[in-house]
Amino acid sequence: MKLSPLEKVTQLLERWNAEELKQLQSWLSVRIEQLESLAQEIELPPVKSGRVALSVHRFNSIVYRLEKVRCGKENCHRCPHGPYWYGYQRSNGKVVSFYVGKKLPENLM
Numbered sequence: 001m002k003l004s005p006l007e008k009v010t011q012l013l014e015r016w017n018a019e020e021l022k023q024l025q026s027w028l029s030v031r032i033e034q035l036e037s038l039a040q041e042i043e044l045p046p047v048k049s050g051r052v053a054l055s056v057h058r059f060n061s062i063v064y065r066l067e068k069v070r071c072g073k074e075n076c077h078r079c080p081h082g083p084y085w086y087g088y089q090r091s092n093g094k095v096v097s098f099y100v101g102k103k104l105p106e107n108l109m
């Protein structure tokens, strides 16, 4: 039987005492706050011309956006392409984007 990550963690935590669990609780609340404030910091760049955004998904400090893309080639009969997921994250004060693919990785869902 394969356990999910959450099941593995909860099995382990059943052996912890109240004091240890309280420490974990405060660590968790700090961690959650950190991640949520990071996610909010990301202002999504405007959708590039020729693209249509269909969906947005936030995970930790990364914003994922599902976009249909026009390649810009003349005589392209397959436009728009996709939709594809792109990730946006802050790096040195700038929002950088990266290509993800047709599907989000399962661990992000």
Ligand SMILES: [Zn+2]
Binding pocket: 070, 071, 072, 073, 076, 077, 078, 079, 080, 081
């Ligand atoms: Zn095209």
